[in-house]
Amino acid sequence: MKLRFFYNLLIGLCIATSFSGGALALDSWQILSASEGELGALQGLIDRAVETHPSIAAAAASARAAGADVRAAKWQRFPSFSVEGLLLDQPGNIMQAQAVVDQPLWTGGRISGAIxxxxxLEGL
Structure with missing residues (x-):
């Protein structure tokens, strides 16, 4: 959503400044009278700006992070596995190993709330 907003804003500013000689005034006849070559060049400039502008990159990274947060929140419903080991450096001690499985049975809505x-936040 944020990426689309920045893209539309950038397109509007590029069109307004390129067709009006740098001023932000734009008449509809200027867009209609633009040649195909001018529009193609303008689209190339817009594409380059979208690829390289830091605000666009930040919005894209934020969208990817929100998607990762959703996946992480959903994984909280599954059991977690771990292996623990203990070795004491004393004569006569033995090694101990332990496998642990944690399964949430009731979390009071914590997992559903996190999801x-x-x-x-992903939709913002």
Whole structure:
């Protein structure tokens, strides 16, 4: 959503400044009278600006991070596995190993709330 906003804003500013000689006034006849070559060149400039502008890159990174947050929140419903080991450097001690499985049975809505929060933040 943010990426689309920045893209539309950038397109509007590029069109306004290129067809009006740098001023932000734009008449509809100027767009209609533009040649195909001018519009192609303008589209190339817009594409380059979208690819290289820091605000656009930040919005894209934010969207990717929001998607990762949703996946991480959904993974909280599954069990987690771990292996622990203990070795004491004392004579006569033995090694101990332990496998642990944690499965959330009841979290009081914490997991569902985290998933809903991540989905809402992804939509912003």
């Amino acid at each position: 809903n929060r991540a989905l809402i």
